[in-house]
Amino acid sequence: METAAPSAVIVAIDGPSGTGKSSTSKAVAAKLGLRYLDTGAQYRAITWWMISNGVDTDDAQAVAVAAGKPSIVSGTDPAAPTITVDGLDAAGPIRTQEVTSRVSAVSAVPEVRTLITELQRAIAAEAARDADGIVVEGRDIGTTVLPDADLKIFLTASAEARAARRSGELRGKEAADLAATKAALIRRDAADSGRKTSPLAKAGDAVEVDTTELTLDQVIECVVTLVEEKRAGRK
Numbered sequence: 658m659e660t661a662a663p664s665a666v667i668v669a670i671d672g673p674s675g676t677g678k679s680s681t682s683k684a685v686a687a688k689l690g691l692r693y694l695d696t697g698a699q700y701r702a703i704t705w706w707m708i709s710n711g712v713d714t715d716d717a718q719a720v721a722v723a724a725g726k727p728s729i730v731s732g733t734d735p736a737a738p739t740i741t742v743d744g745l746d747a748a749g750p751i752r753t754q755e756v757t758s759r760v761s762a763v764s765a766v767p768e769v770r771t772l773i774t775e776l777q778r779a780i781a782a783e784a785a786r787d788a789d790g791i792v793v794e795g796r797d798i799g800t801t802v803l804p805d806a807d808l809k810i811f812l813t814a815s816a817e818a819r820a821a822r823r824s825g826e827l828r829g830k831e832a833a834d835l836a837a838t839k840a841a842l843i844r845r846d847a848a849d850s851g852r853k854t855s856p857l858a859k860a861g862d863a864v865e866v867d868t869t870e871l872t873l874d875q876v877i878e879c880v881v882t883l884v885e886e887k888r889a890g891r892k
């Protein structure tokens with residue numbers, strides 16, 4: 658039987674878009690020598706494959722039939738996370754507006770979630786067995802994917818703060834209007850929270866951290882402390 662390393666720690670970080678899940682998870686994993694998994698990138702990758710292969714992403718039946726075809730592989734080094742689809746580097750293409758606008762429809766399809774969830778659990782189990790653990794970030798990690806995670810964090814922030822962060826990222830590229838960015842975030846969160854299968858939700862035993870008034874460094878520090886406390890409590 659496979660056993661986890663005695664000190665391995667599994668951290669689940671969930672929350673709506675733009676709350677700082679990726680930036681925080683990557684930094685916490687790097688600081689603590691853990692692996693890192695961006696589960697949103699996996700849903701984006703399968704969405705990109707659907708678009709590239711002419712599958713109508715609004716047709717749940719067609720998406721379900723095609724869901725098992727692409728091979729999605731995630732690299733979990735927090736210093737250089739990677740994502741490939743059928744061996745192709747997908748890191749750039751999965752961040753386009755088209756993928757962002759279609760990913761919620763694809764990720765709501767139960768067959769897609771079953772396949773991606775299996776992938777995520779296998780990656781977490783490997784990190785628990787062969788490494789010191791992993792930080793896994795997404796929308797349903799604490800509730801569905803890894804309900805036995807050692808530590809669950811739910812990040813929140815006001816829609817205004819999140820939109821300002823995202824607009825800051827786009828400055829000089831698309832000059833995104835703040836109101837449009839905020840509306841798009843709210844739309845995506847509503848779709849992710851409202852789907853039937855494994856919606857975006859806070860686990861009952863998750864620690865909620867409101868990042869609205871915190872700097873990224875403060876959020877990272879807060880999560881590092883929570884992980885260290887958890888590890889110390891297990892000794």
Ligand SMILES: Nc1ncnc2c1ncn2[C@@H]1O[C@H](COP(=O)(O)OP(=O)(O)OP(=O)(O)O)[C@@H](O)[C@H]1O
Binds near residue numbers: 674678822871873874
């Ligand atoms: N506490 C913070 N203060 C200011 N900016 C922040 C903070 N946390 C994250 N950011 C910035 O906000 C942007 C969004 O952060 P990030 O991508 O980590 O969020 P996310 O929750 O993973 O979003 P998504 O779910 O949409 O992928 C990034 O530009 C990041 O640098």
Ligand SMILES: Nc1ccn([C@@H]2O[C@H](COP(=O)(O)O)[C@@H](O)[C@H]2O)c(=O)n1
Binds near residue numbers: 698760762794
């Ligand atoms: N555990 C998860 C993670 C993500 N999703 C879906 O993917 C979309 C993109 O996520 P980002 O974190 O890269 O913005 C997100 O809007 C969800 O539709 C998910 O369903 N479950």
